[in-house]
Amino acid sequence: MSKQANFDFPKKGVFIIPIIVFFFIFLIKSTETINSGEAGVVWRFFGGVDPDQKPLGEGFHIIAPWNNVFVYNVKQQSISDVMKVLSVNGLEVTVNGTVWFKPDLERLAILHKTRGKNYVKDILDPAINAAARSVVGRYTPEQLYSSKRDVIEKEILEEVSKELEDQFIKVNKVLVEDVQLPKTIKDAIERKLKQEQEALEYEFRLAKAQKEAERQKIDAEGKATANRILSASLTDKILQEKGIEATLKLAESPNSKVVLIGSGKNGMPIILGNQ
Template sequence: MKNYLNAVFRRFRYGFIFTVLILVFLLIILWDKIVYKVPDGHEAVVWHSFRFPWAPNYHAELAGEGLVFIWPWDKFYLYDVRLKTHNETYQVVSQEGLHFDIEMTFRWRVVGENLVELNHEVGLDYLQSMLIPEIGSVLRHVVADYRAEALYTFERNAVQARIYEEVTGGSLPNHIGARANQEPGITIVLQDTLMTRIELPETLQTAIESKLAESEMVAQYQFRVERERLESERKQIEAEGIRNFQETVAPAITDSYLQWRGIEATLQLAESDNAKVVVIGNSANGLPLILDTAEGVRRPDAASISASLTEPDTADEPDSASDPGGTRQPGSEVVQQ
């Protein structure tokens, strides 16, 4: 048997070597059509050109990340299943017949489980053939119900929400679903649609901005008027409180009470470390006035001040010994120590 195999090999060795060389040559030539790489965040669809008897409906299959080997006559379609963003400018017409441009920004992702259906019905160019036309059609339909000024000012969010709802609502046979839509057959999930820029005619834009500025000025004046009104009410309430306080406290305040409070204040000042001169008033109930003086002047103690304030007023008769000229006023006294 061994001799037989050796004889066969020697007989067909040149044909075998030639066949191997042909296969290596074809592998090098057809390498790019046989071996494919699916990067991270991508998925692929492999379409088979020939039908097999045991699987007559088997035309395409999904391929995950990594190296994929196919027959040279099959087709390989690579899809990016990550979140993608696109900006597109559309020409629209408002309710009053004004033509202007709106720039839309929309984000989407492809559903990897339904790539075969997307590849069969739309293909790799689904952005230009499905997404952009569908969003543009809905945008023109929605904008036609609004005035240009409303779109430029306070209706932008409402228009964005309405566009998103109509594109993903299921009323259009576009296989585009919303973020939380898990229905079968959805090939593209639309994340959001944003109106990033509204390009109105310059004259209209200037007029709208001037109107908004005037509205803000009116609101500012109204705020000032309301602030002054509240301030007036506050002052009125404060004045009423002061009046009620005075009406309540005034009957209980007497001259003796005020004199006693003055004595307490004088005693507290006299007990401080600062040098001072105490000048007693020229009336029977006059309160002392304490002034700063130079260093080295002896301060009166609290007992002497209290005694001088509580003694009867006998200053009506001038003392010739202490005031020979009779120049001191009755009832006044200077105390220095």
């Protein structure tokens, strides 16, 4: 009896082991873990992707084994590119820029169904290039060299947003890191800017000299006016009074002197030195 039982056990194991393996496979295929900054789109064997479905959020999910989950990075991402574009006068300009973007989380299922996981290469890249060409094509090389970088960034952002209006992608910021002009054009612009700076400096020196001359002229005119007023106010009587005051002060000094009263011109005293 025991021999028969031992003989039946391997036969039962032949059926049990496949069942266990199938169970583990079923369990593995029926779970999906979504990491931080990610979201999942479920593709169902019967019906494909429902565009109205809510994306799977972070965490552990039970999924039917015959369905698939496509995981997307929904954090803010960046893409950098070096583009050769033409200015308004047909000269080639190299623009080095970076775009910050992320997929529209609420419409992630539609993005997957209509654009796919290669949306960056298929949709975003062409939109950025088109926007950069459109904006740079409005400016001359001189304007690109001297214009405010934030103005160009704002215009490119507006153009990219228009291009991606119905593409389920959000662009948050555009950074223009460098604008490279042909060397001959860059050298010519730098020479022109240097000459303009020197001209402004020369005009500043002229204006400063002119202001100094005007100041000196006003000062001289003020002194001349003061002298005319003083001369007009100095009558003979005032002069005599001032002379008498000076004589009295000299007479009070300890030095010996001879004062001749009324001997000077107009009756002014004459003061002789030490005897």
